[in-house]
Each structure stands twice: as C-alpha cells, then as structure tokens.
Amino acid sequence: MTYIVNIETATKNCSVSIANNGQTIALKELNSGEYSHAEKLHEFIKQVVKEAGIQLTDLKAVAVSKGPGSYTGLRIGVSAAKGLCFALDIPLISVNTLQALALSISITDGLVIPLLDARRMEVYSSVFNSKNKTIREVKAEIISADSFSDYLNTQKVYFVGDGVEKCKGIITHKNAVFIDDKLPSANEMSVLSYKKFKINNMENVAYFEPFYLKDFVAIKSKK
Numbered sequence: 227m228t229y230i231v232n233i234e235t236a237t238k239n240c241s242v243s244i245a246n247n248g249q250t251i252a253l254k255e256l257n258s259g260e261y262s263h264a265e266k267l268h269e270f271i272k273q274v275v276k277e278a279g280i281q282l283t284d285l286k287a288v289a290v291s292k293g294p295g296s297y298t299g300l301r302i303g304v305s306a307a308k309g310l311c312f313a314l315d316i317p318l319i320s321v322n323t324l325q326a327l328a329l330s331i332s333i334t335d336g337l338v339i340p341l342l343d344a345r346r347m348e349v350y351s352s353v354f355n356s357k358n359k360t361i362r363e364v365k366a367e368i369i370s371a372d373s374f375s376d377y378l379n380t381q382k383v384y385f386v387g388d389g390v391e392k393c394k395g396i397i398t399h400k401n402a403v404f405i406d407d408k409l410p411s412a413n414e415m416s417v418l419s420y421k422k423f424k425i426n427n428m429e430n431v432a433y434f435e436p437f438y439l440k441d442f443v444a445i446k447s448k449k
Contacts, residue, residue, distance in 0.1 A: 228423060229280055230287045231271065231310065232415035235263045235303030236295025236323040237342065237388060242270040243412035244278040248420030250413050252277035257409060263302040271306070285316055287428075289419030291410060292320035293437035294350040294364060295342055300436035308431055317428040319419045322437075324352040324364060327387050329414040331405055336382035337361060339374060341389030342410075347396075349389035350439060353377065366439050369393050378402055 227246050234241040234255075240263045241255035252274040256266055275282055290307035293300050311318045327340035333356045342350040347369050353362035367373065369392060377383050378399040385393060386405040394404050422428070 228286045228420065229278070229284050230289055230319070230416070230419050230423060231274070231285055232289045232291075232321070232412040232419055233267070233271075233303045233307050234291040234323075234326070234410050234412040234415060235267065235299040235306075236291045236293055237299065237409050238262075238296075239409040239411060240266045240270065241410070241412040242267065242274050243416055244274045244280070245416035245420060246278075248417045250416045253411075253413050255411060255413075261296065261299055263299055267302060267306050271310075282310075282314060285310075285314060287317045287319050287419070287423050288314075289319040289321050289415055289422075291323045291326065291412075291415065293323050294344075294366070294439040295323050295410070295436075297438060300438065304434065304436050308434070311431045317423075318431045318434060319422045319427070320429050320434065321415045321418045321422070322352075322364075323410050324350065324387075325354065325358065325360070326414040326418055327408065327410045328352075328354040329358055329417070330408045330411065331384060331386055333382075333384055336384060336401075337377055338384045338386060339377070341385055341387040341393060343387075343389045343392065347392060349387075349392070351389070364437075364439060369396050371396055371398070373397055374402075375399070
C-alpha cells in the first residue's frame, strides 16, 4: 500500500487528501472565499490522516501543488510539504496545478483549458486533451475575444477554474463551454502524484520552489 498525502493551496481552496495507490481515501477542503491556508492546512493534514486510519509514519511521500497560482498560498503549501518530508524522511512530489484542475471534469472528446485568475484580465492557462495529456504548456495571458481561437475553431473546448468568470463575457465562440465552481483540489492530485511516485519522479526537498510563472507584486491594502 502506497499512502501519499496531497496538499493543494494554489487558490482559495485549502485542500488536503490521503491517497492509497492513487485513489483518494480521505479528503478535507475549504473554500471560504478567503485564503485560510495558514489557519487550516495543518489541521486538515491531521484530520485526513485520522480519517484514513493511518499514522504519519505510514506515508510514503508528500505531494504538493506546484503552481501556478497564489504566491502566498503556494509558499504555505510548499513549506508544509517540505516540513513533513524532512520530519518523516520521505520524498517530495510536485503536481502541476492546472493538470490537476483539468482532471476535475471528464470528457470524451475536445479539449480542457483550465484557467486560474491572475491580475486584471489575465489568466494562467494550459491546454489538455480528453486523456489529460498536455497539448500546450502553461502561459500567463490577457483574455481577448480571440483567445484560444485556434482550438475553438476546430473542436469543443471546456473551460474550468476560477478564471472562467472573467472569460464568459469575452469569449463567445459556439464551441466554448464554461464549467463553473471548480477549483484545484487535492482529490484530483491523487492519481497524478501516484504516477510520479511509481516512476520515482521526485523533487529535491531542499531546493524545490513553486512554479510562480510571474514575479510577486505586493498590493497595498484597501483598509
């Protein structure tokens, strides 16, 4: 049995799962509309370990969502993951945030384009086929009426993620399908982290950094 804890903090969804051989057996997550990771993450880890009926020492690896996404959220998730790896002397696995988000829907044909909200009219996106294979790597791009037209002109394209809302009124192509209320989750990380575990695709715990894609920009509080 291969128990892996999966940690997802790239968006406002604080999400943790325990998977056994790639199947989620315990899941705890909260999307309160705010970033609650600092308060909830370690509590969620304890809860899923208990729910799975295992001990921390039973874990074979720690998987963390590597981004792109919230700078602060990713930092919190990676710090927690590294702490577990060092404490338990187990390997670290990184999971592409957008690839996991693409797995939140199931399609038989067409493409899935996961969208994560960036600043202003910008999104982080990637393109996957119906088998979750990468068609186009991650980009940060400003949304316009012509965005993703090369794909939309030939097939159905399913958009998913918290970047969907800003795209609905701009991308009006008949082949565009918008899926609401989906955020990256540790549930979909389970199968991806196990695949990496089986081929020994691990990260260097000491030197691993999240994939921010863009430099951090501090924004003044409105308070």
